[in-house]
Amino acid sequence: xxMGKIYLHIANANHIFNDTDCFIFRQATKKAEVFISExxxxxxxxxxxxxxxxxxxxPTITEDGIAGRTHNSRLIMLSVNKHQHQINEDFVFETICHxxxxxxxxEKVPEYAETMFDGMILEGLAVVLEEEAMNRFKQYNKQFxxxxxxxxxxxxxxxxxxxxxxxxxxxxxxxxxxxxxxNDNLPRWTGYKLGYYFVKQYLLKTNQTIAQATFASYxxxxxxxxxxxx
Numbered sequence: 001x002x003m004g005k006i007y008l009h010i011a012n013a014n015h016i017f018n019d020t021d022c023f024i025f026r027q028a029t030k031k032a033e034v035f036i037s038e039x040x041x042x043x044x045x046x047x048x049x050x051x052x053x054x055x056x057x058x059p060t061i062t063e064d065g066i067a068g069r070t071h072n073s074r075l076i077m078l079s080v081n082k083h084q085h086q087i088n089e090d091f092v093f094e095t096i097c098h099x100x101x102x103x104x105x106x107e108k109v110p111e112y113a114e115t116m117f118d119g120m121i122l123e124g125l126a127v128v129l130e131e132e133a134m135n136r137f138k139q140y141n142k143q144f145x146x147x148x149x150x151x152x153x154x155x156x157x158x159x160x161x162x163x164x165x166x167x168x169x170x171x172x173x174x175x176x177x178x179x180x181x182x183n184d185n186l187p188r189w190t191g192y193k194l195g196y197y198f199v200k201q202y203l204l205k206t207n208q209t210i211a212q213a214t215f216a217s218y219x220x221x222x223x224x225x226x227x228x229x230x
Contacts, residue, residue, distance in 0.1 A: 028092035063144035073107035101126035124195025
């Protein structure tokens with residue numbers, strides 16, 4: 001089966017990225033390409049990935065200086081801010097793997113994330129895959145984002161679920177608050193934290209790998225707060 005390829009495009013008309021930065025982008029892209037191909041036989045298609053400087057349309061995580069967005073299965077955008085954090089190959093690799101989880105689902109699974117809970121699972125699958133990528137290569141220089149998700153305590157999970165459980169099936173909700181900023185009642189990245197929790201529970205319950213779970217239907221996942229994911 002042919003191996004998928006990531007076509008890297010570095011948008012650098014402003015000359016912010018130097019030769020070393022561009023080399024890091026290329027190395028991280030190749031590493032992610034190989035990792036995903038080894039994990040997923042289904043990665044047999046090509047993806048364009050564009051590295052850009054941040055804007056209000058794709059702001060970066062302040063602590064990590066990077067963020068990603070998958071616009072469709074064949075197009076990924078990486079936003080990189082050198083002023084927030086020195087460009088780091090591990091961070092770039094980690095972000096690409098996260099975004100490729102979305103790419104793979106959208107390419108291979110004809111299912112749209114309609115509800116808040118579906119959205120949590122979509123992001124949880126991506127976080128667990130980036131975690132797997134970092135573990136596979138023994139990369140302990142994890143992003144602040146991933147470390148915060150991994151270190152979520154059971155008490156915090158219970159509190160987030162208590163606040164949102166009656167809204168899990170909502171198709172209209174404040175995505176920015178739930179997945180990014182949080183508010184007085186919800187912590188930052190609530191949607192990612194709960195998605196990670198529910199996906200880890202699913203893996204424990206089904207004994208599946210993250211590669212298998214990436215293509216599971218949203219209907220197969222159920223909110224379960226009885227057991228810790230760790």
